[in-house]
Amino acid sequence: MxxxxxxxxxxxxxxxxxxxxxxxxxxxxxxxxxxxxxxxxxxxxxxxxxxxxxxxxxxxxxxxxxxxxxxxxxxxxxxxxxxxxxxxxxxxxxxxPLVARVHLEGARYAKQGRDVVLIGHAGHAEVEGTLGRLTGPVHLVASAEDVADLKVERPDHVAYITQTTLSVDDTRGIIDALKARFPTIVGPDTDDICYATQNRQRAVLDLAPKVDLMLVVGAANSSNSNRLREIAGTAGVPAYLIEDATSLDPGWLDGVSVVGVTAGASAPEDLVQEVVAVLKQRGGVRVSTLPGIEEALRFRLPVELEQTAATYQVAIPPVAE
The missing domain is CATH 3.40.50.11270 (Rossmann fold)
Structure with a gap:
């Protein structure tokens, strides 16, 4: 294997x-x-x-x-x-900091008197926090179909922001629907989309054609982990979301020659290595890493903790007022 x-x-x-x-x-x-x-x-x-x-x-x-x-x-x-x-x-x-940036973007649009459309999933902790940061008219949409039902006060004065754990690919159809209905709508650059979400989804798409089975290490309540499993499945590969190595069903491996393994953005690497260790128990297993993006971004710690650790470089520009 x-x-x-x-x-x-x-x-x-x-x-x-x-x-x-x-x-x-x-x-x-x-x-x-x-x-x-x-x-x-x-x-x-x-x-x-x-x-x-x-x-x-x-x-x-x-x-x-x-x-x-x-x-x-x-x-x-x-x-x-x-x-x-x-x-x-x-x-x-x-x-x-990427979530905080969305808060600032939304507040700026609201200050301009715009109806703000938040693209995201109802009930997600990030979405609840973002909705609670905005004043004025705010609307939540989760699909392109939701756009048709929007009722805004000023159709020519609308803006949108997005949940960070949605990728450019996840939001493209919704944004297109918003632009079709509200031609003057404004929104953030795609650079504001969470880099980690986009990179991990692209890595799964690159890996999927090369494997017979995809294992995604992550929690059941992790939005980005669930999305990785969905993307692999859509690419035609049987895919399973597993909490850790104990969740691995040996029956999934029957007739499988190549296994792909990834992990959601909140899953520690040691859990991935434990899964690999269990797979190695089958004997004759070769392990490799598909070449991909090397992420080097680090965020500054809160000021009250800076003296207890090295200061991380911030690579996100401030939001214009």
Whole structure:
């Protein structure tokens, strides 16, 4: 059997930054540290941090007043931010800088008096946070079909923003439908789409024609991991989303000569290597990595934690006012 690993795969810069923030906060303040919601969508990451003294809560009202509290990489609404500060919590914001940029873009469009259309999935933590950051008319669409049902106040004064865990390919049809219905609509450059989402999806598309089976390491509640599985399936390859190596069904490998392995942006690399180790137990397994994009982007840590770690370079320009 041959095993081919996708490149890139696994952790993105936003996830690495969020986990680093929690680790540094533990070092600086000591446990307990409170985190609202999962810091990233991966149960293994959450449990490892919980073992170090992190308490995960659903709402800030569960946090004792004055405690150190971290917002997850997905971002939060203004109401959550205000509630945390009203309790006197010491807040450290681990919102991914790319998500924060979407918040700023949306706020700028709203300030211009535009109806803002958010392309995303209802119920996703990032979408809930973004919706809660915008004032004025805001509309959520998840498909091109949703565009036809939009009711806006000023059809000639509309803007759109996107959930970061959707790629350029995911949003293209929806954006085309928006532009067809609202010819004067404005929106961010495609550079604002999450680089990690786009790169991982492209890597799966490159890998799919070369394999008989695709394994995607990631959590069931991870939007980008589920999308990787869907993309492989659409490319005609049987694909399975697995939490870790224990989720691997040996029956999937019957008659399979080449297995592709990738991982969602919130899945640690050690889980990928555990899957590879299980595959190697079959004997005679050759492992290689498909050449792909080498990601070097790193994000700056929050200012209150900068003195505890090397400062990361920021490669995202500010949003124009």
């Amino acid at each position: 041959q095993v081919i690993l996708a490149q890139p795969r696994g952790f993105c810069a936003g996830v690495e930054r969020a986990i680093e923030i929690v680790e540094r906060a533990l070092t600086l303040y000591g446990p307990p540290i409170y985190v609202r919601h999962e810091i990233v969508h991966n149960g293994h990451v959450v449990e490892r941090l919980r073992a170090k003294g992190v308490t995960f809560v659903d709402e800030v009202e569960e946090v004792p007043p004055g405690s150190v509290t971290i917002f997850s990489a997905h971002g939060v609404s203004l109401a959550v931010d205000e509630a945390a500060r009203a309790r006197g919590l010491k807040v450290i914001d681990a919102t991914c």
